Amino acid sequence: MGEASATEPDGADDGVIVTRALSKRYRGGQLAVDGLRLTVPAGSVFGFLGPNGSGKTTTIRMLMGLIEPTSGTAHVLGRPMPRSARAVLPHVGALIEGPALYGFLSGRDNLLRYDAADPTADPRTRRTRVAAALDRVGLTAAAGKKAKAYSLGMKQRLGLAAALLQPRRLLVLDEPTNGLDPQGMREIRTLIRELASDGTTVFLSSHLLDEIEQVCTHAAVMTRGRLITQGPVADLSAGARGRLVVTTPDPADAARVLKELGVADVVVADDRVTGEAPERDLAEVNAALVTAGVRVRGFGVERASLEDAFVALTGEGFDVAG
């Protein structure tokens, strides 16, 4: 393994994470990840979305060199994985499928152990860095307690602390707010924003759409091992069109006018008439309603949330794909 720069151009230096046709079939299983083509821009906070069993954790395991891809390539920080694991991983902090701790060791000793496993970690600064990481996740007071006595949220925080033992260029967080109280969630979100503003790229898998919407600049959506879409969060939610909402005492007339104007999917509910937001100028639509003698109380477009986009894209009910 060369001691050269971890960012040397390798045909894939346009993103912090770049995968091409990445696939994984577990032994005796179906394709868990199928032809993934993912590009995570440097400096982004990248949300990785998908229903249960869609292949998020499998992708992360391949990126971290824990499992070998069945086919395709994955580059992290410009280097191929899993081949360059020893050069790449010291720059990456990871939380994969929840924290894993030595229950019989204290929180502090757990971090000391994980830090000792990093070949680039300076043993002379180990204690200071561990203390700083504990402080960063708010565990200083519980640092001496045995990890088996930690609550779920405390374990999650300790796992995050392990990812923050060194300055990182990339953080890979698999459902980091799992098990945290609302206060903890907010702290983690703040922490992620802080890290991102320092230039760390954050790759974040989550089920919590509003969380992704709040912290992420970019997102990708997976179902059944396939990537459906990726891009800036604003573009994704814009992709699912908002709905035009007209509030009026004359709903029947309003619905007729809207249909004549070519508005699709018109639905009447009491005094609310809604339809897909049309391409044409909304001022014209409003003028047409008034001209037709419809008395308009309210008029506007409700912006689609990421959740609408997600449901529209994955089109899935509650059941996990088998």
Next chain:
Amino acid sequence: MSRAEAVRKVSPLWTFGLFRSELLTTFRRWRTLALLGVLAAVPVLVGVAVRIETGDGSSAGGGGGPAFISQVTNNGLFLVFTALAATLPFFLPMAVGVVAGDALAGEASAGTLRYLLVAPAGRSRLLLTKYATVMAFCLVATLVVALSALTVGAVLFPLGDLTTISGTRISFTEGLARALLIALVVAVSLIGVAALGLFVSTLTSSGIAAMATTVGLLITVPILDQIPQLHALHPYLFSHYWLSFADLMREPVHWDDLTKNLGLQAVYAAVFGSAAWARFTAKDITA
């Protein structure tokens, strides 16, 4: 990404640091301490039993029991040899089998293995560290038996010059040196089991399954060693030359079986060490 940043320097003492962390982690598990406790208790039981039985002045053992037991009443130092002979067939290898079997499988089932690997400890280095730690445990376990026996022997029985199996007399100091040498040979005798246990540990992600398999092998192999029809197989069973350590108490020392034992342990270490390496470096870590 134009920000060209050099790869972080690898700290030269890193492998040592990982080994130290591994030792600390292993010897802080209550399971390890419990195993060492059991091993320390065996010489106490043997010593007390001999003391009670010979309270009326008769000699112990009457020919039966572990090697050297009839000599213990004359010289407490013999309790060291007796205790090692009593623990080598089962207690010592069982303790080593549990620690070795759990070494990787236990970390896999706890999930801590994936964090060690993304740290990144490196698979070969981690395996080597585990290997070294299990070897260290072999030595510590043997020394625990020997020291416990020496202490109990000194408290319950007289100490002094001793008679070798060949009938010659050696000084107490030389006897002590032989005891230390025997302890080392016993520790080395456990290397085969350690290598086997570590290999089993790479096969599964369940610490319990790995420990059970290893201990099962420990029970099976000595039985195979007793079946005359399997005669051709016997020289390759890791336990076959175990009791050759008694030859160190001859004058002159019989090296024949001792060297065969050391060679056999080296073969086990090489074969199962390579198998463990091949398996572990190619394994999907999903737990």
